[in-house]
Amino acid sequence: MEATFLSHGPEETEGLGQGVAELLAPGDVLALCGELGSGKTCFVRGMARGLEVEEALVASPSFTLVNEYPGRITLYHMDFYRLRDLEDLELIGFWEYLGQEAVVAVEWADRIPQAFPSDTLWVHFSLVGEREREISFRGEGEAGRRVVEGLLRKG
Ligand SMILES: Nc1ncnc2c1ncn2[C@@H]1O[C@H](COP(=O)(O)OP(=O)(O)OP(=O)(O)O)[C@@H](O)[C@H]1O
Ligand SMILES: [Mg+2]
Numbered sequence: 001m002e003a004t005f006l007s008h009g010p011e012e013t014e015g016l017g018q019g020v021a022e023l024l025a026p027g028d029v030l031a032l033c034g035e036l037g038s039g040k041t042c043f044v045r046g047m048a049r050g051l052e053v054e055e056a057l058v059a060s061p062s063f064t065l066v067n068e069y070p071g072r073i074t075l076y077h078m079d080f081y082r083l084r085d086l087e088d089l090e091l092i093g094f095w096e097y098l099g100q101e102a103v104v105a106v107e108w109a110d111r112i113p114q115a116f117p118s119d120t121l122w123v124h125f126s127l128v129g130e131r132e133r134e135i136s137f138r139g140e141g142e143a144g145r146r147v148v149e150g151l152l153r154k155g
Contacts, residue, residue, distance in 0.1 A: 004135070014045055034126055043125070062079045066078045066093075074103070075104075086112065122144075
């Protein structure tokens with residue numbers, strides 16, 4: 001399943017993140033890809049709102065590698081920018097986070113694509129203009145179908 005949206009500003013990207021969060025279930029994994037400044041953290045800020053996380057908590061995890069935000073569903077926010085291989089993931093305990101009743105969102109997921117389960121929802125961000133971002137969702141598993149169908153229904 002696939003769906004593509006055009007965002008015209010940060011608040012729209014946050015709104016999309018919030019809309020996605022409303023469709024999520026514990027155990028869902030989102031792999032976020034796209035160049036610097038393409039809106040991945042902005043999208044996660046919106047997800048946090050949809051998961052009823054205190055938004056003030058949401059910061060870019062580029063240095064901390066993993067941020068944990070308690071909410072309606074716990075959100076683990078990670079960044080693979082500085083990571084290289086599965087061994088690095090072992091060190092941060094990646095697979096232990098996946099096994100929890102939480103939502104996991106990973107920036108720079110395409111650094112280590114082999115880390116992700118087949119049910120992962122892939123989200124690609126690209127810069128179209130100064131304020132325009134193309135955001136596309138793709139998922140072959142149950143979560144992908146649920147979220148993409150839900151987004152298309154919302155319009
Ligand atoms: N439509 C848009 N959606 C999201 N961000 C936008 C948009 N238009 C402009 N921006 C700006 O682009 C930047 C996006 O930053 P953000 O930190 O979300 O990117 P990122 O993909 O997480 O980058 P990094 O790879 O460095 O973590 C912000 O400064 C934001 O204000
Ligand atoms: Mg970021």
